[in-house]
Amino acid sequence: MGFEYALVHLKYTIPPAILLSIIYGPLCTKLDLYRIAFLITIAVVSTIPWDSYLIRTGIWSYPRNVIVGPTLFDIPLEEVFFFVIQTFNTTLLYLILNKPILHPVYLVKERKGDKWLYVKLIGQVVGALLLKQAVTFIRTGGSKTYLGLILVWALPFLLLLWSLAYQFLAQLPFTSTLLPIALPTLYLWIIDTLALKRGTWVISTSTKTGISLWPGLEIEEAIFFLLTNTLIVFGLVAFDNAIAVLHAFPAHFRRLPTLPSPVLLVRALLLPSKAYDDDRILGIQQSVARLKRKSRSFYLASSTFSGRLRIDLIILYSFCRVADDLIDNAADAAEAQGWVKKLKQYLDLSYGEAVLDGAGNTIESKDANRGAATLFAVQNFPEDAQLTLLLLPTQRLAKEPLYELLKGFEMDLLFSSTRPSGPIKSSDDLDLYGARVAGTVALLCIQLVLHYHPGTLSDAKAKRLMAAGHDMGIALQYTNIARDLAVDAAGGADGVGGRCYVPPPWLKKEKLTPETFISGLRKTSNEDDFFAKKVETLRARILERAFAFYDTSIEAVEELPGEARAPMRVAVESYMQIARELRRAGEGKGRVKVKAGRATVPVWKRVWVAWRTLWGRRRR
Numbered sequence: 001m002g003f004e005y006a007l008v009h010l011k012y013t014i015p016p017a018i019l020l021s022i023i024y025g026p027l028c029t030k031l032d033l034y035r036i037a038f039l040i041t042i043a044v045v046s047t048i049p050w051d052s053y054l055i056r057t058g059i060w061s062y063p064r065n066v067i068v069g070p071t072l073f074d075i076p077l078e079e080v081f082f083f084v085i086q087t088f089n090t091t092l093l094y095l096i097l098n099k100p101i102l103h104p105v106y107l108v109k110e111r112k113g114d115k116w117l118y119v120k121l122i123g124q125v126v127g128a129l130l131l132k133q134a135v136t137f138i139r140t141g142g143s144k145t146y147l148g149l150i151l152v153w154a155l156p157f158l159l160l161l162w163s164l165a166y167q168f169l170a171q172l173p174f175t176s177t178l179l180p181i182a183l184p185t186l187y188l189w190i191i192d193t194l195a196l197k198r199g200t201w202v203i204s205t206s207t208k209t210g211i212s213l214w215p216g217l218e219i220e221e222a223i224f225f226l227l228t229n230t231l232i233v234f235g236l237v238a239f240d241n242a243i244a245v246l247h248a249f250p251a252h253f254r255r256l257p258t259l260p261s262p263v264l265l266v267r268a269l270l271l272p273s274k275a276y277d278d279d280r281i282l283g284i285q286q287s288v289a290r291l292k293r294k295s296r297s298f299y300l301a302s303s304t305f306s307g308r309l310r311i312d313l314i315i316l317y318s319f320c321r322v323a324d325d326l327i328d329n330a331a332d333a334a335e336a337q338g339w340v341k342k343l344k345q346y347l348d349l350s351y352g353e354a355v356l357d358g359a360g361n362t363i364e365s366k367d368a369n370r371g372a373a374t375l376f377a378v379q380n381f382p383e384d385a386q387l388t389l390l391l392l393p394t395q396r397l398a399k400e401p402l403y404e405l406l407k408g409f410e411m412d413l414l415f416s417s418t419r420p421s422g423p424i425k426s427s428d429d430l431d432l433y434g435a436r437v438a439g440t441v442a443l444l445c446i447q448l449v450l451h452y453h454p455g456t457l458s459d460a461k462a463k464r465l466m467a468a469g470h471d472m473g474i475a476l477q478y479t480n481i482a483r484d485l486a487v488d489a490a491g492g493a494d495g496v497g498g499r500c501y502v503p504p505p506w507l508k509k510e511k512l513t514p515e516t517f518i519s520g521l522r523k524t525s526n527e528d529d530f531f532a533k534k535v536e537t538l539r540a541r542i543l544e545r546a547f548a549f550y551d552t553s554i555e556a557v558e559e560l561p562g563e564a565r566a567p568m569r570v571a572v573e574s575y576m577q578i579a580r581e582l583r584r585a586g587e588g589k590g591r592v593k594v595k596a597g598r599a600t601v602p603v604w605k606r607v608w609v610a611w612r613t614l615w616g617r618r619r620r
């Protein structure tokens, strides 16, 4: 009896498991726990017969003085634990590296004659040839036996997983597939070198090639660890491929249990790719690309949500962005009004309850309206906006906040060079504006959360939650205004149409008018210290209001359904971090990074804030 092998775990495999658990812990969902349990079960069940055979036939062995004693089918318990901990560690690393990715964007509807048939076939042929070679190694016996046994055990699983998930395996970024294979493999190679040198486990000389990758690391061991990590990652990719199909296509899989059974996962993987809805995939791809391009805060936050809720939130963002941009980038007020009108018409058609025929009878109400809405979107909106409009989950969203949002955009149309304060005459007007463009967005987000996580929320509590969310939206809008003072003042590329959202009474207190405020901000030099101080005073006042709204509503986040709580905190806090940075800079305690005239928070800081927030730490 000895503790050598147990110590390998204590020193080398358990510490990374703890570290990875701390990093991923707050992001871990029920589905992740299920995935980890699923993978570990498969890893243990599929490895035991093979490992047991190797030990019984003496291909590898463990000196008695390095193991504690108990065995399972002749396999020391430390070794069984190795299967568990290796799968756990590689899985957690994979989950961390895959968190930013929305997997459904990698689904492809295959067409006759496209490359995918060949991609699949090439992988299968390479795998089959290697398998044939492995069988020859075993048949020949001698020095290549162990290598042959490793390959014969791993390749059939790899072939199967490739055949099921080749689209994902071929397309996912290398950080999602190769990296979670390479890092643990390299790490295990190093551990193995140390362990074999000390004789913790021993490979029989008669059945090994004698070739080493480097001194102390037999080539068989190197290949074994490479293949086991590849198996784990291929298994996880296939799992994610199945989940992506389930989440992306509600038309094929209407209702989803939180934890899909293995049968459902296989059904999803076996759904022929020609049955995929490619418009839906393209619409999701466009929405993700838009989110990534336009908002780093919400892009980061979106990765903490999961499943269909994540997809719907991203589409909602894309809808709001498309609508805002169409109106903002219009050549003149008339064109902008035209977009508002068209957006309203689109909502009218999407939410229309019934369509009547000539005789006044109701004809297939919902479907007829859907058809009319689709036609309207295709005929009236730019191509890159159409799918976002069509995918907006109107069945899960109340129409009122969407109409109210358009009213908010209409308020923006009241700004002009002769009226640089637009509709903002007082702080109440600014509150109303914030409520319309951002309070509404919060209501829509909460509706989606409550749809996907229905619980036993009383009416009173739901009302409180909505009211708090609404206020939080306003807090974010105040932050947005504080950040964009200079950008808004600058107006369009031609310098026309500068806006001043600061209420005129606030400006008056600083002896400014909307006009002098805008022209001061447009000056590029920072010579006028006096003016800069006034700007900081006004910015501080806007931020104070942002924090006042934030303070009254932040506690309500804890009343959201459990799974959405932490992600919602991230969404809010990563945006409010901009407010914090601006406030610190205004107090002379630091500098903010400015990009294209806008204050931004460095990526590392956003991630740090998001991670702290996930653990439930609030900052003031």
Ligand SMILES: CC(C)=CCC/C(C)=C/CC/C(C)=C/CC/C(C)=C/[C@@H]1[C@@H](COP(=O)(O)OP(=O)(O)O)[C@]1(C)CC/C=C(\C)CC/C=C(\C)CCC=C(C)C
Pocket: 294, 295, 298, 299, 301, 302, 305, 313, 314, 316, 317, 318, 320, 321, 324, 437, 438, 439, 441, 442, 443, 445, 446, 465, 468, 469, 470, 472, 473, 476, 477, 480, 484, 553, 554, 556, 557, 560, 568, 571, 572
């Ligand atoms: C995680 C995720 C993908 C969330 C999606 C959130 C979403 C749908 C955002 C839409 C944003 C948008 C483009 C709205 C149009 C109007 C507008 C411009 C509003 C301002 C957003 C700023 O975005 P950005 O900086 O990209 O815009 P500009 O470049 O300046 O044009 C707003 C500041 C509003 C954002 C408001 C929210 C997301 C609501 C937040 C509140 C909650 C989620 C509720 C929290 C719950 C409780 C109970 C407190």
